[in-house]
Amino acid sequence: MRMLRGLVIVLIASVFWGCGRRTARIDETLMEQPAVSPEPARERPVEPAPVKPPADRPVRELVFENVHFGFDRHDLTDTAREILTRHARTLRENPQVRIRVEGHCDERGTIEYNLALGERRANSVRMYLINLGVDASRITTISYGKERPLDTRHNEEAWARNRRAGFVIVK
Amino acid sequence: MGMMIGTASLPGQQDVYMRIRSEGFRPILIELKSFTEDPATGQAGLIRETVAADLENSGFFYVWEPGTAGPAAAVYVEAGFTVRGTQMSLSASLRETATRQTVFEKRYEGETGGERLLAHRLADDIVLHLVGDYGVATTRIAFTSRRNVSSEIRVMDYDGKDIRAVTANGSLNLSPAWSPDGRRLLFTTYVHENPDLALVELESGDMRILNRRKGLHSAPAWSPDGRRIAFAMTEAGNTDLYLCDPDGRLIRRLTSGPAIDSSPSWSPDGREIAFTSDRSGSPQVYLMSADGGNVRRLTYTGSYNDSPSWSPRGDLIAYVSRETGGFQIYTIDPAGENVRRITDGRGYHEDPSWSPGGFHLVYASNRDGRWDIYMSAWDGSRTRRLTFSGGNVCPSWSPSINR
Numbered sequence: 001m002r003m004l005r006g007l008v009i010v011l012i013a014s015v016f017w018g019c020g021r022r023t024a025r026i027d028e029t030l031m032e033q034p035a036v037s038p039e040p041a042r043e044r045p046v047e048p049a050p051v052k053p054p055a056d057r058p059v060r061e062l063v064f065e066n067v068h069f070g071f072d073r074h075d076l077t078d079t080a081r082e083i084l085t086r087h088a089r090t091l092r093e094n095p096q097v098r099i100r101v102e103g104h105c106d107e108r109g110t111i112e113y114n115l116a117l118g119e120r121r122a123n124s125v126r127m128y129l130i131n132l133g134v135d136a137s138r139i140t141t142i143s144y145g146k147e148r149p150l151d152t153r154h155n156e157e158a159w160a161r162n163r164r165a166g167f168v169i170v171k
Numbered sequence: 172m173g174m175m176i177g178t179a180s181l182p183g184q185q186d187v188y189m190r191i192r193s194e195g196f197r198p199i200l201i202e203l204k205s206f207t208e209d210p211a212t213g214q215a216g217l218i219r220e221t222v223a224a225d226l227e228n229s230g231f232f233y234v235w236e237p238g239t240a241g242p243a244a245a246v247y248v249e250a251g252f253t254v255r256g257t258q259m260s261l262s263a264s265l266r267e268t269a270t271r272q273t274v275f276e277k278r279y280e281g282e283t284g285g286e287r288l289l290a291h292r293l294a295d296d297i298v299l300h301l302v303g304d305y306g307v308a309t310t311r312i313a314f315t316s317r318r319n320v321s322s323e324i325r326v327m328d329y330d331g332k333d334i335r336a337v338t339a340n341g342s343l344n345l346s347p348a349w350s351p352d353g354r355r356l357l358f359t360t361y362v363h364e365n366p367d368l369a370l371v372e373l374e375s376g377d378m379r380i381l382n383r384r385k386g387l388h389s390a391p392a393w394s395p396d397g398r399r400i401a402f403a404m405t406e407a408g409n410t411d412l413y414l415c416d417p418d419g420r421l422i423r424r425l426t427s428g429p430a431i432d433s434s435p436s437w438s439p440d441g442r443e444i445a446f447t448s449d450r451s452g453s454p455q456v457y458l459m460s461a462d463g464g465n466v467r468r469l470t471y472t473g474s475y476n477d478s479p480s481w482s483p484r485g486d487l488i489a490y491v492s493r494e495t496g497g498f499q500i501y502t503i504d505p506a507g508e509n510v511r512r513i514t515d516g517r518g519y520h521e522d523p524s525w526s527p528g529g530f531h532l533v534y535a536s537n538r539d540g541r542w543d544i545y546m547s548a549w550d551g552s553r554t555r556r557l558t559f560s561g562g563n564v565c566p567s568w569s570p571s572i573n574r
Contacts, residue, residue, distance in 0.1 A: 072449075072453065072454075072475075108493070108498070108519075109454070109475070109477060109493070109498075110434065110447075110477045110478045110491060110521050110522065111345055111346060111521070111522070111564065111565060112346060112389050112390040112403065112433045112434045112447075112477075112478070113431065113433055113434065113447055113449075113454055113477050113478070115345075115359075115366065115387055115389045115390075115403075115410075115433075116387065116389070116403060116405065116410035116431040116433050117431065119386075119387045119405045119408055119410060120408050120409070120410070120431065122408065123407060123408020123409075124408070126408070127408075140385070141408065142364075142365065142366070142387075143366065143387050143405075144343070147317075147322065147343055147345070
């Protein structure tokens with residue numbers, strides 16, 4: 001169940017691309033038809049026509065599970081490394097996908113220190129993915145410090161969930 | 172009490188400060204004798220009430236009421252409030268009870284709706300004339316108000332009243348810091364999907380981004396002379412301190428190395444900067460010269476010390492220390508001595524910021540369940556809750572403002 005709760009990103013390419021939405025979905029048919037998207041991702045038109053995946057076609061979801069950290073830590077646990085190894089494979093298999101790694105912290109400590117800590121966490125993840133062969137230009141980072149908790153309770157379980165790096169497909 | 176009035180005729184600031192912090196300090200007794208109004212708008216009562224609260228909040232006064240046991244008031248205030256159209260006027264005089272001598276007389280003008288500001292201005296003049304120090308009644312506090320997914324910058328009067336919106340962009344806006352002239356605020360904004368430094372002119376509301384670079388820009392702190400801004404910036408995941416000018420041009424890098432360095436706070440003479448670093452393995456407070464040299468560790472007690480705020484008097488640095496069950500505000504002197512806990516151990520406390528005179532601290536706390544802004548005297552006494560809506564953090568006390 002913990003793993004399931006960590007499944008954050010379900011993205012389908014749609015009108016939300018590049019708009020920084022936390023969830024969007026990737027439509028495989030769009031991804032594999034250069035005629036629809038002939039340019040590199042960042043040069044896509046600003047306002048692509050809204051494209052809804054046809055209901056009768058299977059939609060493939062790219063899933064990037066969150067990774068978690070210890071209190072005031074940014075080093076990767078064995079579990080985090082396993083998860084990131086899977087993410088690296090997914091990214092290698094989908095070379096058109098670009099991601100943003102979002103670093104988060106639990107509520108303890110000050111806003112400013114946690115912003116720096118979240119950045120450090122996001123960078124740990126980014127460097128690990130790069131070391132596993134993902135092109136550096138495909139991964140950006142951002143820190144939200146403790147400003148975006150997944151779990152707003154004030155206990156160890158909530159803190160453990162909130163000390164995380166999440167993934168957003170930005171394509 | 173007569174002696175107090177004697178010493179109160181504009182002594183040096185340091186004298187007042189030392190005296191008020193001595194154990195034997197007794198507040199000055201003041202009577203708000205008559206507050207008349209023409210026509211009867213009912214606002215004279217609000218003005219009197221506001222002046223009384225300001226004087227007591229200052230820590231220098233007790234407001235004496237007729238019939239109070241013990242010594243009579245040493246000084247008294249008489250005021251008349253008139254309204255003509257939208258123009259209001261408050262004429263006030265302060266006199267010594269024993270001699271009936273006038274300490275000062277002054278007329279305050281304003282537009283209707285600004286009654287409380289007139290009262291604040293009168294209260295600050297009373298403090299200035301009797302204590303020789305600039306009061307805080309006309310000062311303001313900037314803070315961040317968390318609402319659902321957004322966090323917006325707000326500014327309120329020092330007493331928690333008259334809350335105004337500075338941002339309304341629906342994004343994250345954090346860590347407001349005042350310019351020394353009290354007219355501008357710097358803060359971190361995510362409005363362009365990157366934590367940037369924003370500068371807003373309070374009067375016009377004009378906002379611009381100082382940096383044109385991806386990555387974290389946070390914890391801005393304006394130098395006392397207004398020419399430099401210390402802030403934290405991230406490169407390859409590592410946060411260090413830098414200086415830029417108010418146009419965003421980089422002046423120099425202050426720290427380097429793999430540690431997190433953040434939360435800079437200037438000494439009042441602008442020569443030194445207190446900051447947080449985890450270079451020892453956990454966050455601790457350090458001091459350095461404003462050019463980045465002469466770094467030395469300040470805090471040694473406690474495993475997690477953060478968020479330093481240097482008193483405008485220069486003699487104390489407030490910071491946050493992690494303890495079992497929460498985070499507490501402490502003060503320490505710049506030599507690393509005289510560690511003193513300011514908050515009482517209930518809940519979390521964050522982001523201390525000093526009043527311009529260094530007599531009060533404002534901070535955020537969840538001690539009553541939700542995050543709100545509190546103020547207390549420099550020694551932790553006289554704690555008052557200023558906001559009640561929850562979700563209020565990052566308080567920053569303005570400098571003295573001529574309002």
